[in-house]
Amino acid sequence: MSENIKKFMFVNTKAPYGTVYALESLEVVLISAAFDQDVSLAFCDDGVFQITDNQKTDGSGMKNFSAAYKALGDYDINKIYIEKESLEERGLTLDNLMKLTYEDEDDDWAEKDSIHLVTRAELADLMDKQDVTISS
Amino acid sequence: MATISVEGKDLEVDEEGYLVNLDDWFPEVATAMAVIDEVEMGDDHWDIINFLREYYEEYQIAPAVRVLTKAVAKKLGKEKGNSKYLYQLFPYGPGKQACKFAGLPKPTGCV
Numbered sequence: 002m003s004e005n006i007k008k009f010m011f012v013n014t015k016a017p018y019g020t021v022y023a024l025e026s027l028e029v030v031l032i033s034a035a036f037d038q039d040v041s042l043a044f045c046d047d048g049v050f051q052i053t054d055n056q057k058t059d060g061s062g063m064k065n066f067s068a069a070y071k072a073l074g075d076y077d078i079n080k081i082y083i084e085k086e087s088l089e090e091r092g093l094t095l096d097n098l099m100k101l102t103y104e105d106e107d108d109d110w111a112e113k114d115s116i117h118l119v120t121r122a123e124l125a126d127l128m129d130k131q132d133v134t135i136s137s
Numbered sequence: 138m139a140t141i142s143v144e145g146k147d148l149e150v151d152e153e154g155y156l157v158n159l160d161d162w163f164p165e166v167a168t169a170m171a172v173i174d175e176v177e178m179g180d181d182h183w184d185i186i187n188f189l190r191e192y193y194e195e196y197q198i199a200p201a202v203r204v205l206t207k208a209v210a211k212k213l214g215k216e217k218g219n220s221k222y223l224y225q226l227f228p229y230g231p232g233k234q235a236c237k238f239a240g241l242p243k244p245t246g247c248v
Contacts, residue, residue, distance in 0.1 A: 035201055064197070072196040075204045 008039045010128060012136035013048035018063045022137040023051045027069060029135070034076040041080035041131075042073070043124055045087045052083075054099045067099065074103030079115040086121045143169045155237050162240030170238050174229065182226050182238075184213060189239040199244040202232035 011030050017023040033040050044052060051070070058065040073081070081101055088094060095118060104110040119127065128134050138157070140147040143166050149157040154170065156162055167186055171178045188209060192200055200208065202220065210218020217223075223231035232244040 031198070031201070035203065066197050068195060068197045072198055072200065072204070075200065075208060 006037065006039055007132035008041070008130065009033060009133045009135070010041045010043055010131040012043045012045065012128070012134060013051055014046040014136060015051075016047040017051040017056065017067065018058060018061045023048070024066055026135075026137040027066065030073070030078065031069075031076055034078055040078050041082065041127070042078065043082045043084065043127070045084035045121075045124065047087075047091075049083060049087045049091060049093060049098075052081075052098050052101065053093070054097060070099060070101060073101060074115055077103070079103035079113070080117070081115045082117050082119045082124060082127060084121055084124050085118050088118075141166070141169060141173075153237075153243065155243055156240045159240055159242075166240055167238040174234065176227065176234070176238075181217075182235075184217070185209065185223065185226060185231065185235050186239045188212065189235055189241060193239075193241050199232070199236045199239075199241040201244050202230065205231060205235075205244075 011026055011033075013023060013026055015022045030040065030042060052067070056065055056067045073079070083095070083098070088097075095116065098116065101115040102112050103115050105113050139150050139152065139154075141150050141154070141156075142148075143163075146161075148161045148166065151157055154173070156166070167183075168178055171182070176182070185205075189199065189205070192198075192205075192208065202223075206218055206220055206223060208218075209223070212218075220231070223235075227234040227238075236242070236244050
């Protein structure tokens with residue numbers, strides 16, 4: 002099967018609420034995990050707001066689905082790239098984001114960070130290496 | 138819209154028998170659904186159903202079978218965290234059927 006594994010990157014660029022893009026993309030990501038592909042996520046532009054900590058959606062009338070990102074590790078999705086410039090442009094730091102981790106099966110289930118801070122140029126390089134890039 | 142009648146209450150379900158409103162759930166709903174599916178509920182079934190409800194409470198999603206299996210192995214032990222055991226409890230699929238009994242939506246990532 003290994004020759005059928007492709008590198009998929011889901012690029013999230015929009016704020017989590019107000020449109021359905023973020024939620025729909027997350028659902029596609031979780032479904033894609035069932036196919037044993039090499040899946041990574043990128044958050045840039047307003048997409049970085051999707052994984053901010055302590056989201057409150059009472060005022061918007063939309064369901065707060067942010068906890069579901071914490072399940073990504075269970076789905077073996079542990080390559081999550083955050084674009085450094087996008088965070089900085091919005092006055093955010095990694096401390097404003099949820100802690101997303103996974104347990105490394107090959108390292109006695111040690112808990113490891115899934116989040117990687119990358120520059121815009123590094124993210125471009127990562128995109129270049131994908132077989133499939135899906136942005137929303 | 139279809140309904141399921143439990144203890145005199147008519148609860149809305151979708152075409153596959155999943156509760157439409159998650160808040161409608163109470164334990165007897167699981168028991169009633171199990172009777173329809175001809176599953177005899179025991180403590181082992183409840184362990185999984187309670188586990189699923191806790192998982193949903195924490196992550197707001199119903200886990201895919203693969204994720205459920207791994208998580209059950211971690212929490213309840215390897216002899217329960219395998220698909221053979223889970224399929225014995227829920228012959229129509231531990232994800233789909235157990236989530237239905239637990240009042241959760243169909244698992245995300247269950248294809």
